[in-house]
Amino acid sequence: MLSAACKESIRAMIYIAHAGGDKKIIPVKEVAEKLETSFYFLAKNVQKLVKAGLLFSYKGPKGGVKLAKSPEEIKLIDIVEAIDGLEFFETCLLGFKECSDEHPCAIHHKWADKRKAIYKLFSETSLKDVVEDMEKNCLQIIF
Amino acid sequence: MLSAACKESIRAMIYIAHAGGDKKIIPVKEVAEKLETSFYFLAKNVQKLVKAGLLFSYKGPKGGVKLAKSPEEIKLIDIVEAIDGLEFFETCLLGFKECSDEHPCAIHHKWADKRKAIYKLFSETSLKDVVEDMEKNCLQIIF
DNA sequence: TATATTTAAGATTAAGGAGTCTTAATTCTT
């Protein structure tokens, strides 16, 4: 459902919020090392997050990125939208071109329920929620 | 979430159930025409459905495919499993390798709820449900 | 039995996303 790029971007945002929040600048290189992933791949996705207004970036020595807003203002759905887009939440599950609220396919309404529930979860969950939860429970295992 | 191949396979199964059920043999060519899709692509996916035991196939003139079980015995989840597999229902939404019931990530449990709800919907919805609903409401628009 | 029709299987090609690399631009530090 979420692309590999999107999952990694969310994990990156969690690390940035955890390590620097909207105050400290963190080099992308450091994020890639902590996530044990490719710097190149991560850097490309970070560029999208910058363009989407979720991160500020700074070039040069001591450069890097930091959150462009406070962690409670950044919702998971913002990251999903920036990387994957919202198509998932807008199209017929079975791919019927004619499917719509007026001419719903057999599972249109039931699927809409599930889809909306997921959208709600992503819209209501902020980086702050995620980071606080993980700092309590499991962040030391992961980073 | 579902691959293009999977969505098309579900639509194909709906058409086969509608036009032939587990009685009449329908040529794959006819299915491809009704779905307005590539015969080649569809035929390859149909082979998977045959191997998964969802369809019987018959070669030669008057050949084609028909349901291997009654429409109420075939659930959407069976088609998803045959084409895409069930990985979607088994992995961490954020891609944390260490995430598990014991060391859950911040949205592990909430996501598990959503995922299970989708699995339930797919497991409880049979081809019969879908076809009956669509024959009532919208099938004439679609095929 | 010969022919036409249909699926089976595997090879091949195309497209898109994942992942890598190179060069340019910026900026801190000396």
Added chain:
DNA sequence: AAGAATTAAGACTCCTTAATCTTAAATATA
């Protein structure tokens, strides 16, 4: 001003999935 560090941008390669084609196998029908 020079050099080093860092992101920005775009080109490039690789891999998976989508899509196509070819040949073989099976079978109904004349």
